[in-house]
Amino acid sequence: MGNKVAIFDSTLRDGAQAEGISFSVEDKLKLLELLDDHGVGYIEAGNPGSNPKDLEFFARAGSIVLKHARLAAFGSTRRRDIRVEDDSNVQSMLLAATPVIVIFGKSWDFHVTDIIRTSLEENLDMIRDTLAFFKTKGKEVVYDAEHFFDGYKNNPDYAVRTLQAAVEGGAECLVLCDTNGGTFPSEVAEIVKKMVAQFKVPIGIHAHNDSGMGVANSVIAVENGARHVQGTYIGFGERCGNANLSTIIANLGVKRDFECLPADQYRNITRVARHVAAISNVALNERDPFVGNCAFAHKGGMHIDGVNKASQSFEHIDPELVGGQRRFLMSEVSGRSMILDRIREVDPGIAKDDVITDRIVKRLKEMEHEGYQFEGAESTFELVIRKQLGKYRPFFELEHFKIIGEQPANGEYSSSAIIKVIVDGRDEITAAEGDGPVHALDRALRKVLDNFYPELSNVRLTDLKVRVINGKDATAAKVRVLLQSTDGDSVWTTVGVSTDIIEASWIALVDSIEYKLLKLEDAKQA
């Protein structure tokens, strides 16, 4: 038995079953290309017969030439008591025009008798017929033995007979599914070992995380001879999710010598995980193994000391192997040296024990306490440092602004803003309309500043993120507004916090403009 393990990603199918996930066709195509570039062996999408979105996906996916992955469509065995050719669901899977077809069938006798309500013999025919049908169409056929472990524990003979029926139908892989996620690793080890010994066809594992052991069940299955692992790349799926492939790949391919991806791809695991999260519009769990932001973050003083002496003292792998980064968290010593690096980018003359370093650290901690977060808001971070260092001057002063929002909207826009600013003693007032208060305010501010700083004309907002945060004081809900801006060449991000969303947006907006003007000034002086 070789060391090659087929990685089978079901983010587009089982992942779409997760609460809060809703993919557009564009999202699915992006994920397909991302995972294919990464070297994943199989990518499973849904059934083109189930909804028009999947139909469109397969039509468009057909014209993409995949480098590594084989695309799979997924569906059930034929229904009971009809010919496979007459089953519309079976027929519709052919519309996907994929090289691989995954058929799931019932391996737990209870599901046969109580859920789909047919005879045990008919169920075996359903499995055999359906696989044989797709074999005659030239497909690579994978059998997903749904609830295999529950079935095996309840009636081992029948569960094994379903696998035999699949082999007779032409299955090229027998995937043992822990559909309900309730099986323990010790049970998986024992049952997988028996099936590997009994069947010549490769054995696969499909685990869920309902007992918090989806990864362990997958790893232990491979240790006992399974060579095909199904899961979703960052683990989301029905209920508690599927086995997390990014974790499994790192365990098997980085910590052990199984071959899961092309050799140069392990270092991309972290990047790919974050990209999957971004496309799926979910936050990657910060404590996720290998790929989470905390995975190699050290807080305890002794841990930091140990890692500085020898990284393996408190790290199970070198973070670089999965493209991760070691971080030392804001505990007096570690935090300071990190902040100092940033301070020195502004003023190389500052030392670690200067009074000003203390003052900056103190100010940053105060702001964090208020709800600020500087990860992903580096420009505001730099402005805070500049303000403390005296390397900052305000480019304009706000006299006041007023926002008016109204419903029903009186014309195209529902909001308008009046703003008055003072620059070098001169004042100017103007107004603008927009789609919502922030949009109106942004347009009014740009318009009024245009009189003084025409070089701002090519600056625009590219992203706005609003997040409700719970400050230490639970009585007032604060919001954090993150703005991303661009001038066409570079991109910068700023942040504002307030109980009032307009004020939070204003703070981030002012930082965005001032940051740009500071950079222009620096460029002129250089």
Add this chain to the structure above:
Amino acid sequence: MGNKVAIFDSTLRDGAQAEGISFSVEDKLKLLELLDDHGVGYIEAGNPGSNPKDLEFFARAGSIVLKHARLAAFGSTRRRDIRVEDDSNVQSMLLAATPVIVIFGKSWDFHVTDIIRTSLEENLDMIRDTLAFFKTKGKEVVYDAEHFFDGYKNNPDYAVRTLQAAVEGGAECLVLCDTNGGTFPSEVAEIVKKMVAQFKVPIGIHAHNDSGMGVANSVIAVENGARHVQGTYIGFGERCGNANLSTIIANLGVKRDFECLPADQYRNITRVARHVAAISNVALNERDPFVGNCAFAHKGGMHIDGVNKASQSFEHIDPELVGGQRRFLMSEVSGRSMILDRIREVDPGIAKDDVITDRIVKRLKEMEHEGYQFEGAESTFELVIRKQLGKYRPFFELEHFKIIGEQPANGEYSSSAIIKVIVDGRDEITAAEGDGPVHALDRALRKVLDNFYPELSNVRLTDLKVRVINGKDATAAKVRVLLQSTDGDSVWTTVGVSTDIIEASWIALVDSIEYKLLKLEDAKQA
């Protein structure tokens, strides 16, 4: 060997090492009482010598009479080359005045030689001396064998000798620690089994989650004879966290017959987990096994159908056993039958193939396409159904509202709202101020409606979530606003979507009020 497993919670100590966690003394005392009420066997806090907060905690914890738990202080073996009595860290642990003392020492020869830099023999003396010292003080003494598994793999003889030294010092439990979280379940099984056979003293397990297998490693250790499990209740800790005790307890005590908690406490697992999250000011991961909001949430049509026929078809345990709740989610992939169930709650006479059912499904899909999401917004969902069924009347009509936001704020509040509504031909106009536009609008709406519907006076907003979504059209960023409201008895949630945050909030606000008024009307008619 009995079935009793000692549950040892380190949320107050190892949990405090997690990124983003910062406990006040009050928080720690609340957690202590919560976990003690829950029946946890041991609760570990820090070292009173390490910081004044811990000193205050132990002083105040001393006056609390615990019902179940034994409180533990935690510290290192004495430093090298001094007498144990002269070690200030050792002495300071006595200030905790706890019945239990946990001493961690080095079991990996590499750590002895390269990190603490002493001889292998001196390290054995340090372990033996320190435990013996606390035994003479009448303490229950637990030995945490740091990096035991890494140590055993590198030099099994030496690792075992450190445990022997601990036994000679009087250790009442030998805890094998996977400090770096890199050990696989198959290795844990083998090594724990050997140590259980070799030592008469009970063996414990302390796992971390860096390989995503912290829970599995703990469970498999118990299956192989360990009878003491260390972790943190909801799993946060250094880096990827500690083994998650809520998951482990549910696996061992609910799915297997190990005795981890008093028999009546398993149903409180979900409540306690949420309470720990609230006190710790972290969001409980929604996909956490057993206790997460998604743990028993079904989205796929076939899964919903199966669970309706027999819950064990897609649930590994009855959610009630851990105090959880089954949920069926609304979405494109959830079937008509589930939408039909919701329609029938409003009008039992509607059938699956009625034209109106089609119309409702179509309307829901349109709204999802616009950016609506009905998961967690069941009240808006019900209103959509009522509107389509004609079982809805508007309780008020908006004539218009105007919001004014200004900076600098002119007084306490930065926003004010004017609103005019018509109810049964009568109109009314009023104004209110607030912290931000939504707050002002909410207050103005309640105030103006109070003239017509005084029964709304006890309704208030309890949560507001804003999320920027990417509509199909990328030029305008849409926001989705989720509102949670309560009247003291029940809680309901509504949703609004717009490119204008004020409009999105307004939509959700109107739904919230109308939903409450409809329920009052229903109650009157019943």
